[in-house]
Amino acid sequence: MNQASIQLDPSWLQRIGDQFDQPYMAELKAFLKAEKQHKQILPKGHQWFQALNSTPFDQVKVVILGQDPYPTPGHAHGLCFSVQPHVLPLPKSLQNINKELLQDLGVDNRHCGYLQPWADQGVLLLNAVLTVEAGKPGSHQNKGWERFTDKVIETLNQERSGLVFFLWGGYAQKKGRLIDASRHLVLQSPHPSPLSAYRGFFGSRPFSQANTWLQQQGQTPIDWQLPTSTS
Secondary structure, eight states: OOGGGOOOOHHHHHHHGGGGGSHHHHHHHHHHHHHHHHSOEESOGGGTTHHHHHSOGGGOOEEEEESSOOOSTTTOSSSTTOOOTTOOSOOHHHHHHHHHHHHHHOOOOTTOOOOHHHHHTTEEEEESSOOEETTBTTTTTTSSHHHHHHHHHHHHHHHOOSOEEEEEHHHHHGGGGGSOTTTSEEEEEOOSSTTTGGGTTTTOOHHHHHHHHHHHTTOOOOOOOOOSOOO
């Protein structure tokens, strides 16, 4: 992987493009190339950096951190927790996100799990690991992606102020060490998965807290309502 071959939004490329010249990224590239020879890697290659390409650096308002892409073919498209249009039923974690959103703001998104409209408004939907082998969640952890996404968070923390970070679950909360909570709003809770949502995710009201914070910063709040049609 090198800067010349990466299709990355210029606002990100100028800030973190040097990562593609690092030895760890060369090792990651070699790993992915070998995996693609005989395994299905998700999402498709042109969608690996979809989160960064959808939300340029200067437009980020909210960061939602996920773990790794959905391992079910046809679901992941490069935005954490999001599925491609017309995927139903929604993954369990996304169903629980929608339940909390309904309780928090009265927004009903049970019809849709395609979160691109959030990304377009400044919600960076970033997984810690950007690829996965089909059918094997967590299969690309500790191969280099975490170091890359750490750099994304570090850069946002240092060069921006007044952002909102959603850290859902222990995996996302590990990146909390990279965030200055005196300059940004950090909202931590259990993960929305069925295993932990009832331990404090439900009732945490992250969406209303984020919008209140953004308004206090003089920013336009996020419209969390997804359109009834993505066609």
